[in-house]
Amino acid sequence: MVFKKTYKFAFVSALLLSFLSCFILYGLNAYFNITLPFKYILFFFTAFFLTSLLIIQNRVQQFIYKKVQKIYDDVSLLDVSDVDKKSITSDMDTLSKKVNEFAEGKRLEIETLKVREAYRREFLGNISHELKTPLFTIQGYILTLLEGAAKDKELRTKYLKRADIGVERLIYIIKDLDMIAKLESGNLNLKSEVIDIVSLIKDSFELLEIKAKKNNITLTFDKNYDIPILVKGDKERLEQVLINLIINSIKYGISGGMTTVSIALFSDSQVVINIQDNGEGINEIHIPRLFERFYRVERSRSREQGGSGLGLAIVKHIIESHKQQVFVKSTLGKGATFSFTLEKVI
Ligand SMILES: Nc1ncnc2c1ncn2[C@@H]1O[C@H](COP(=O)(O)OP(=O)(O)O)[C@@H](O)[C@H]1O
Ligand SMILES: [Mg+2]
Known part of the structure:
Protein backbone atom coordinates (compact mmCIF):
# COMPACT_ATOMS: atom_id res chain seq x y z
CA MET A 1 0.00 0.00 0.00
CA VAL A 2 1.32 3.37 -0.94
CA PHE A 3 0.92 5.93 1.77
CA LYS A 4 0.29 9.43 0.75
CA LYS A 5 2.96 11.71 2.10
CA THR A 6 0.89 13.18 4.92
CA TYR A 7 -0.38 9.79 5.98
CA LYS A 8 3.14 8.56 6.12
CA PHE A 9 4.09 11.60 8.14
CA ALA A 10 1.25 11.02 10.57
CA PHE A 11 1.95 7.29 10.72
CA VAL A 12 5.63 7.69 11.60
CA SER A 13 4.94 10.46 14.09
CA ALA A 14 2.21 8.46 15.79
CA LEU A 15 4.44 5.42 15.90
CA LEU A 16 7.26 7.38 17.49
CA LEU A 17 4.92 8.94 20.04
CA SER A 18 3.41 5.56 20.87
CA PHE A 19 6.81 4.02 21.41
CA LEU A 20 7.85 6.95 23.55
CA SER A 21 4.71 6.80 25.69
CA CYS A 22 5.07 3.04 26.10
CA PHE A 23 8.61 3.60 27.13
CA ILE A 24 7.51 6.17 29.72
CA LEU A 25 4.72 3.89 30.88
CA TYR A 26 7.18 1.10 31.26
CA GLY A 27 9.53 3.34 33.24
CA LEU A 28 6.71 4.42 35.54
CA ASN A 29 5.73 0.80 36.07
CA ALA A 30 9.23 -0.06 37.02
CA TYR A 31 9.45 2.98 39.27
CA PHE A 32 6.26 2.15 41.14
CA ASN A 33 7.09 -1.47 41.01
CA ILE A 34 3.98 -2.52 39.16
CA THR A 35 3.96 -5.21 36.52
CA LEU A 36 1.27 -4.71 33.94
CA PRO A 37 0.44 -7.70 31.77
CA PHE A 38 1.79 -7.44 28.25
CA LYS A 39 -1.68 -7.38 26.68
CA TYR A 40 -2.47 -4.15 28.58
CA ILE A 41 0.62 -2.55 27.28
CA LEU A 42 -0.22 -3.71 23.78
CA PHE A 43 -3.75 -2.36 24.13
CA PHE A 44 -2.43 0.97 25.40
CA PHE A 45 0.05 1.08 22.55
CA THR A 46 -2.59 0.40 19.89
CA ALA A 47 -5.08 2.85 21.37
CA PHE A 48 -2.45 5.53 21.72
CA PHE A 49 -1.19 4.92 18.22
CA LEU A 50 -4.59 5.13 16.59
CA THR A 51 -5.65 8.23 18.46
CA SER A 52 -2.45 10.12 17.77
CA LEU A 53 -2.54 9.00 14.14
CA LEU A 54 -6.00 10.49 13.79
CA ILE A 55 -5.10 13.71 15.57
CA ILE A 56 -1.86 14.26 13.69
CA GLN A 57 -3.34 13.46 10.33
CA ASN A 58 -6.21 15.80 11.00
CA ARG A 59 -4.08 18.64 12.28
CA VAL A 60 -1.62 18.38 9.42
CA GLN A 61 -4.41 18.36 6.94
CA GLN A 62 -5.97 21.43 8.56
CA PHE A 63 -2.65 23.19 8.65
CA ILE A 64 -1.80 22.51 5.03
CA TYR A 65 -5.28 23.35 3.89
CA LYS A 66 -5.05 26.73 5.60
CA LYS A 67 -1.69 27.45 4.03
CA VAL A 68 -2.78 26.34 0.61
CA GLN A 69 -5.97 28.28 0.92
CA LYS A 70 -3.96 31.37 1.73
CA ILE A 71 -1.78 30.84 -1.33
CA TYR A 72 -4.85 30.40 -3.48
CA ASP A 73 -6.32 33.52 -1.97
CA ASP A 74 -3.15 35.49 -2.43
CA VAL A 75 -2.75 34.68 -6.07
CA SER A 76 -6.52 34.78 -6.38
CA LEU A 77 -6.25 32.39 -9.25
CA LEU A 78 -9.14 30.26 -8.26
CA ASP A 79 -12.22 30.42 -6.26
CA VAL A 80 -11.34 28.86 -2.90
CA SER A 81 -14.35 26.63 -3.24
CA ASP A 82 -12.52 25.01 -6.15
CA VAL A 83 -10.05 23.53 -3.73
CA ASP A 84 -11.32 20.21 -2.61
CA LYS A 85 -10.64 19.90 1.07
CA LYS A 86 -10.05 16.17 0.88
CA SER A 87 -7.70 16.12 -2.04
CA ILE A 88 -5.68 19.09 -1.05
CA THR A 89 -3.06 17.48 1.12
CA SER A 90 -1.90 15.28 -1.68
CA ASP A 91 -2.55 17.89 -4.30
CA MET A 92 0.57 19.99 -4.00
CA ASP A 93 1.46 19.17 -7.59
CA THR A 94 -1.76 20.67 -8.85
CA LEU A 95 -1.19 23.71 -6.73
CA SER A 96 2.32 24.31 -8.00
CA LYS A 97 1.07 23.75 -11.55
CA LYS A 98 -1.66 26.29 -10.97
CA VAL A 99 0.79 28.77 -9.48
CA ASN A 100 3.05 28.33 -12.47
CA GLU A 101 0.16 28.84 -14.86
CA PHE A 102 -0.76 31.92 -12.93
CA ALA A 103 2.77 33.29 -13.14
CA GLU A 104 2.91 32.56 -16.87
CA GLY A 105 -0.42 34.33 -17.34
CA LYS A 106 0.87 37.36 -15.48
CA ARG A 107 4.06 37.36 -17.54
CA LEU A 108 2.08 37.36 -20.77
CA GLU A 109 -0.17 40.07 -19.44
CA ILE A 110 2.80 42.26 -18.59
CA GLU A 111 4.31 41.62 -22.01
CA THR A 112 1.11 42.68 -23.81
CA LEU A 113 0.89 45.75 -21.64
CA LYS A 114 4.46 46.64 -22.51
CA VAL A 115 3.79 46.21 -26.22
CA ARG A 116 0.64 48.26 -25.94
CA GLU A 117 2.47 50.96 -24.03
CA ALA A 118 5.16 51.15 -26.71
CA TYR A 119 2.44 51.29 -29.35
CA ARG A 120 0.66 54.06 -27.50
CA ARG A 121 3.84 56.09 -27.21
CA GLU A 122 4.58 55.63 -30.90
CA PHE A 123 1.00 56.56 -31.76
CA LEU A 124 1.18 59.78 -29.75
CA GLY A 125 4.51 60.63 -31.36
CA ASN A 126 3.02 60.02 -34.79
CA ILE A 127 -0.03 62.16 -34.12
CA SER A 128 1.94 65.15 -32.94
CA HIS A 129 4.24 64.75 -35.91
CA GLU A 130 1.32 64.59 -38.34
CA LEU A 131 -0.31 67.64 -36.80
CA LYS A 132 2.90 69.66 -36.62
CA THR A 133 3.51 69.71 -40.37
CA PRO A 134 0.29 71.43 -41.46
CA LEU A 135 0.30 73.64 -38.37
CA PHE A 136 3.76 74.97 -39.16
CA THR A 137 2.74 75.53 -42.77
CA ILE A 138 -0.28 77.53 -41.68
CA GLN A 139 1.78 79.45 -39.16
CA GLY A 140 4.34 80.23 -41.86
CA TYR A 141 1.75 81.74 -44.19
CA ILE A 142 0.09 83.72 -41.42
CA LEU A 143 3.42 85.14 -40.28
CA THR A 144 4.32 86.13 -43.83
CA LEU A 145 0.96 87.85 -44.17
CA LEU A 146 1.46 89.66 -40.86
CA LEU A 155 -0.12 87.51 -52.36
CA ARG A 156 -2.78 87.79 -49.71
CA THR A 157 -5.21 85.57 -51.58
CA LYS A 158 -2.49 83.13 -52.53
CA TYR A 159 -1.21 82.71 -48.98
CA LEU A 160 -4.67 82.54 -47.49
CA LYS A 161 -5.56 79.79 -49.92
CA ARG A 162 -2.45 77.86 -48.95
CA ALA A 163 -3.16 78.31 -45.27
CA ASP A 164 -6.65 77.05 -45.96
CA ILE A 165 -5.25 73.89 -47.53
CA GLY A 166 -3.27 73.39 -44.33
CA VAL A 167 -6.40 73.81 -42.26
CA GLU A 168 -8.24 71.30 -44.44
CA ARG A 169 -5.41 68.86 -43.91
CA LEU A 170 -5.68 69.30 -40.18
CA ILE A 171 -9.39 68.74 -40.36
CA TYR A 172 -9.20 65.46 -42.21
CA ILE A 173 -6.38 64.17 -40.02
CA ILE A 174 -8.60 64.89 -37.02
CA LYS A 175 -11.56 63.28 -38.77
CA ASP A 176 -9.54 60.14 -39.46
CA LEU A 177 -8.27 60.09 -35.90
CA ASP A 178 -11.79 60.43 -34.66
CA MET A 179 -12.83 57.53 -36.83
CA ILE A 180 -9.92 55.38 -35.62
CA ALA A 181 -10.80 56.20 -32.02
CA LYS A 182 -14.40 55.19 -32.62
CA LEU A 183 -13.37 51.99 -34.37
CA GLU A 184 -10.94 51.03 -31.62
CA SER A 185 -13.28 51.68 -28.75
CA GLY A 186 -15.84 49.50 -30.49
CA ASN A 187 -18.42 52.31 -30.50
CA LEU A 188 -19.08 51.95 -34.16
CA ASN A 189 -22.63 50.65 -33.98
CA LEU A 190 -22.49 49.09 -37.41
CA LYS A 191 -25.79 48.91 -39.18
CA SER A 192 -26.74 45.83 -41.11
CA GLU A 193 -28.41 47.10 -44.24
CA VAL A 194 -29.02 45.50 -47.59
CA ILE A 195 -26.95 47.47 -50.06
CA ASP A 196 -26.53 47.37 -53.81
CA ILE A 197 -22.75 47.39 -54.00
CA VAL A 198 -22.79 48.29 -57.72
CA SER A 199 -24.57 51.57 -57.10
CA LEU A 200 -22.45 52.27 -54.03
CA ILE A 201 -19.33 51.98 -56.20
CA LYS A 202 -20.92 54.22 -58.82
CA ASP A 203 -21.64 56.81 -56.13
CA SER A 204 -18.03 56.71 -54.98
CA PHE A 205 -16.85 57.12 -58.57
CA GLU A 206 -19.03 60.21 -58.91
CA LEU A 207 -17.77 61.64 -55.66
CA LEU A 208 -14.15 61.24 -56.70
CA GLU A 209 -14.54 62.16 -60.36
CA ILE A 210 -12.99 65.61 -59.99
CA LYS A 211 -10.04 64.33 -58.00
CA ALA A 212 -9.48 61.58 -60.57
CA LYS A 213 -9.63 64.01 -63.46
CA LYS A 214 -7.10 66.25 -61.75
CA ASN A 215 -4.65 63.36 -61.60
CA ASN A 216 -5.66 62.23 -65.08
CA ILE A 217 -6.95 58.86 -63.94
CA THR A 218 -9.97 57.00 -65.28
CA LEU A 219 -12.32 55.25 -62.88
CA THR A 220 -14.14 52.26 -64.42
CA PHE A 221 -15.69 48.87 -63.87
CA ASP A 222 -14.09 45.81 -65.45
CA LYS A 223 -17.43 45.08 -67.17
CA ASN A 224 -21.02 46.21 -67.17
CA TYR A 225 -22.88 45.41 -63.99
CA ASP A 226 -26.45 45.79 -65.13
CA ILE A 227 -28.21 44.11 -62.27
CA PRO A 228 -27.78 45.10 -58.62
CA ILE A 229 -25.54 42.94 -56.46
CA LEU A 230 -26.91 42.89 -52.96
CA VAL A 231 -24.66 42.69 -49.92
CA LYS A 232 -25.11 43.18 -46.21
CA GLY A 233 -23.32 45.87 -44.22
CA ASP A 234 -23.18 49.45 -43.05
CA LYS A 235 -23.64 51.60 -46.13
CA GLU A 236 -21.90 54.70 -44.83
CA ARG A 237 -18.87 52.79 -43.56
CA LEU A 238 -18.55 50.71 -46.68
CA GLU A 239 -18.67 53.85 -48.78
CA GLN A 240 -15.81 55.14 -46.68
CA VAL A 241 -13.87 51.94 -47.43
CA LEU A 242 -14.45 52.36 -51.15
CA ILE A 243 -13.51 56.02 -51.05
CA ASN A 244 -10.30 55.38 -49.11
CA LEU A 245 -9.23 52.65 -51.53
CA ILE A 246 -10.19 54.57 -54.67
CA ILE A 247 -8.48 57.74 -53.41
CA ASN A 248 -5.33 55.71 -52.82
CA SER A 249 -5.52 54.29 -56.34
CA ILE A 250 -5.76 57.84 -57.64
CA LYS A 251 -3.03 59.24 -55.40
CA TYR A 252 -0.55 56.46 -56.07
CA GLY A 253 -1.56 55.97 -59.68
CA ILE A 254 0.23 57.32 -62.72
CA SER A 255 -1.02 60.11 -64.92
CA GLY A 256 -3.10 58.57 -67.67
CA GLY A 257 -3.63 55.52 -65.55
CA MET A 258 -6.73 53.58 -64.69
CA THR A 259 -8.55 52.36 -61.62
CA THR A 260 -10.65 49.30 -62.35
CA VAL A 261 -13.21 47.96 -59.91
CA SER A 262 -14.53 44.43 -60.24
CA ILE A 263 -17.01 42.37 -58.24
CA ALA A 264 -16.74 38.60 -58.15
CA LEU A 265 -18.04 35.63 -56.23
CA PHE A 266 -15.71 34.73 -53.37
CA SER A 267 -17.54 31.89 -51.67
CA ASP A 268 -21.08 30.60 -51.37
CA SER A 269 -21.92 33.45 -49.07
CA GLN A 270 -19.43 36.15 -50.01
CA VAL A 271 -18.52 38.46 -52.83
CA VAL A 272 -15.18 40.13 -53.29
CA ILE A 273 -14.63 43.70 -54.46
CA ASN A 274 -11.29 44.40 -56.17
CA ILE A 275 -9.89 47.87 -56.67
CA GLN A 276 -7.08 47.60 -59.13
CA ASP A 277 -4.74 50.32 -60.34
CA ASN A 278 -1.77 50.43 -62.65
CA GLY A 279 0.18 52.91 -60.55
CA GLU A 280 3.47 52.85 -58.72
CA GLY A 281 2.73 49.65 -56.81
CA ILE A 282 4.13 48.65 -53.44
CA ASN A 283 7.35 46.87 -52.64
CA GLU A 284 6.77 43.47 -51.05
CA ILE A 285 8.61 44.43 -47.88
CA HIS A 286 6.01 47.08 -47.04
CA ILE A 287 2.99 44.85 -47.52
CA PRO A 288 2.84 43.27 -44.03
CA ARG A 289 2.79 46.68 -42.33
CA LEU A 290 0.67 48.56 -44.85
CA PHE A 291 -2.52 48.48 -42.79
CA GLU A 292 -0.87 49.85 -39.65
CA ARG A 293 -1.83 53.30 -38.48
CA PHE A 294 0.42 55.97 -39.98
CA TYR A 295 2.42 53.45 -41.97
CA ARG A 296 3.46 54.89 -45.29
CA VAL A 297 5.81 53.74 -47.97
CA GLU A 298 6.95 57.19 -48.88
CA ARG A 299 6.16 59.85 -46.33
CA SER A 300 6.79 62.88 -48.45
CA ARG A 301 4.84 61.66 -51.45
CA SER A 302 1.90 60.65 -49.32
CA ARG A 303 1.89 63.97 -47.51
CA GLU A 304 2.12 65.90 -50.72
CA GLN A 305 -0.89 63.90 -51.88
CA GLY A 306 -2.67 64.82 -48.69
CA GLY A 307 -2.74 61.54 -46.83
CA SER A 308 -3.09 61.09 -43.09
CA GLY A 309 -1.59 57.61 -43.17
CA LEU A 310 -4.75 56.31 -41.53
CA GLY A 311 -6.77 55.40 -44.62
CA LEU A 312 -5.87 51.73 -44.80
CA ALA A 313 -6.02 51.27 -41.03
CA ILE A 314 -9.59 52.54 -41.19
CA VAL A 315 -10.39 50.23 -44.11
CA LYS A 316 -9.09 47.22 -42.23
CA HIS A 317 -11.01 48.12 -39.09
CA ILE A 318 -14.29 48.58 -40.91
CA ILE A 319 -13.99 45.39 -42.94
CA GLU A 320 -12.95 43.36 -39.91
CA SER A 321 -15.84 44.68 -37.87
CA HIS A 322 -18.03 43.34 -40.67
CA LYS A 323 -16.27 40.01 -39.99
CA GLN A 324 -14.86 40.09 -43.51
CA GLN A 325 -11.34 40.11 -44.92
CA VAL A 326 -9.18 42.56 -46.78
CA PHE A 327 -6.25 41.68 -49.04
CA VAL A 328 -3.60 43.41 -51.09
CA LYS A 329 -1.60 42.22 -54.05
CA SER A 330 1.02 44.33 -55.72
CA THR A 331 4.00 44.35 -58.05
CA LEU A 332 6.32 47.29 -57.68
CA GLY A 333 6.02 49.57 -60.68
CA LYS A 334 3.02 47.70 -62.11
CA GLY A 335 0.22 48.66 -59.74
CA ALA A 336 -1.71 47.37 -56.79
CA THR A 337 -4.99 45.56 -56.16
CA PHE A 338 -6.82 45.98 -52.88
CA SER A 339 -9.69 43.56 -52.26
CA PHE A 340 -12.26 43.04 -49.56
CA THR A 341 -15.03 40.52 -49.07
CA LEU A 342 -18.64 41.20 -48.16
CA GLU A 343 -21.56 39.07 -47.07
CA LYS A 344 -23.79 38.31 -50.01
CA VAL A 345 -27.54 38.60 -49.77
CA ILE A 346 -28.95 35.53 -51.45
N1 LIG B 1 -3.02 51.84 -54.53
C1 LIG B 1 -1.82 52.03 -53.98
N2 LIG B 1 -0.70 51.98 -54.74
C2 LIG B 1 0.50 52.17 -54.17
N3 LIG B 1 0.72 52.41 -52.87
C3 LIG B 1 -0.35 52.47 -52.07
C4 LIG B 1 -1.67 52.28 -52.57
N4 LIG B 1 -2.52 52.40 -51.55
C5 LIG B 1 -1.78 52.66 -50.45
N5 LIG B 1 -0.47 52.71 -50.75
C6 LIG B 1 0.65 52.92 -49.82
O1 LIG B 1 0.18 52.63 -48.52
C7 LIG B 1 0.37 53.73 -47.64
C8 LIG B 1 -0.74 53.78 -46.61
O2 LIG B 1 -1.95 54.13 -47.21
P1 LIG B 1 -3.03 54.89 -46.35
O3 LIG B 1 -3.20 54.16 -45.06
O4 LIG B 1 -4.23 55.10 -47.19
O5 LIG B 1 -2.33 56.26 -45.98
P2 LIG B 1 -2.13 57.58 -46.87
O6 LIG B 1 -2.77 57.35 -48.21
O7 LIG B 1 -2.80 58.62 -46.08
O8 LIG B 1 -0.66 57.78 -46.92
C9 LIG B 1 0.45 54.93 -48.53
O9 LIG B 1 1.22 55.95 -47.96
C10 LIG B 1 1.08 54.37 -49.79
O10 LIG B 1 2.49 54.40 -49.64
MG1 LIG C 1 -4.91 56.80 -48.11
Missing part, protein backbone atom coordinates in the same frame (compact mmCIF):
# COMPACT_ATOMS: atom_id res chain seq x y z
CA GLU A 147 4.91 90.78 -41.90
CA GLY A 148 3.48 92.73 -44.81
CA ALA A 149 2.38 90.32 -47.50
CA ALA A 150 -1.21 91.10 -46.51
CA LYS A 151 -0.85 94.47 -48.20
CA ASP A 152 -0.35 92.87 -51.59
CA LYS A 153 -3.78 91.72 -52.69
CA GLU A 154 -2.53 88.92 -54.93
